[in-house]
Amino acid sequence: MTKTAHIVLGAPTDNAVFPSPRTEDIVIGVDRGAIECLSRGITVTTAVGDFDSISTEEKANLKASADSYIEHDADKDDTDAEIALSLAVKDETVSQISVYNWSGGRLDHLLSILYMVYQPRFIDRIGSIKLINETNTINFYHPGDYTIVKEESKTYLSFVGMTAIEKLTLKKVKYPLDNKSYHYPVALVSNEFLKEECRFSFEKGILAVIQSGDKQKERISIRD
Template sequence: MLGSPDHRQRSMPPMKEQDHYIGVDRGALLLAQNNYSIDLSLGDFDSITDDEKKIIEKVSNKIISFEPEKDDTDAELSLVYATEIFEAKQIILYGWSGGRLDHLLSIIMIVLQPRFEGIIAKLSFVNQTNTVSFYLPGSYTLYKEQDKKYCSFIGLTALSNLTLDNSFKYTLDKESFEYPIALISNEFVMEKGTASFDKGLIAFIQSKD
């Protein structure tokens, strides 16, 4: 799934025959211009010219257009339709970090909406310098991305009994936080590590400068 990224953070999905590609608004044009076969293009297309829309139409199996004035963001609608049309095992959103802070926050806060609770474990965001994945309570083996130096645990809610083993530079042993908290700039000291917690929602970010 490709949104409309800032050109400095543009990251394109790998081309795989078994994957489905969804272009969201101007992200559909980027997919078309890079020779992707698009399964679904959607958005209000308010930043697209008529000629650009024709380019999208030529390579899209399905197009869904919305009015610019609507209750849901394009990203929210893309997740709704992605889950309705495709039985996805994984949903990766590229191009999620544009220039507007309000757009960025709306993307991150999608996972706090009850209607998307069922896809939290499937959802991740990718750009040039960050990978974001989301975790509900449980115990997880996390693998280091070789091109990323830092890893951060962002508590989007209160957290209970967060434990990070000695595979991380900074460890925790059943620490609880009664408020959302950003535990940033940790690092893997091994190729993989274990994190567990009993309550809350975590955004796990691997990043590089």
């Protein structure tokens, strides 16, 4: 059985989504994300961050409730999200990593999350990392041949190369491609599934695949 590390960041509450972890999963609450988990009855395995956005009372509650509490100085080289992802990557029992609430705040924070997965220390695990927010999921792929399934409530499908991409083929989608190469980063957006599955392949580069839907009025919980 797969074990998922759920990394819950502290995006604005109006845009937040939260996991429904299984017994074998772990939850890494990052700064205010840890408090938001506890307020929803989600057990926090590890709370990590500089905790500069929570009160003294909230911090005391977090120390008493989380299985592990790791506080870092605000002046540090890594972001809180990078520290959390490092913890998940180093756990050899974890096979999937889901990151929640990485958008809705500062633009520089959003970009740091999107680029974070391409760091050499994380690149070998890139295929196990998924980014989740209210209307999007992002998965990352090394070169290969893949079949993916359409997610419920997701209409749009985008293929984004943060690197040059060689011989990209898209099948069973509204706008197919056949062995198309791009010698620059490219975002092929607003494609769509023709049925419940599509296939894609490429021979060089790193590809992000995004499934997107329209904004829902109610917050959602997600179980991997």
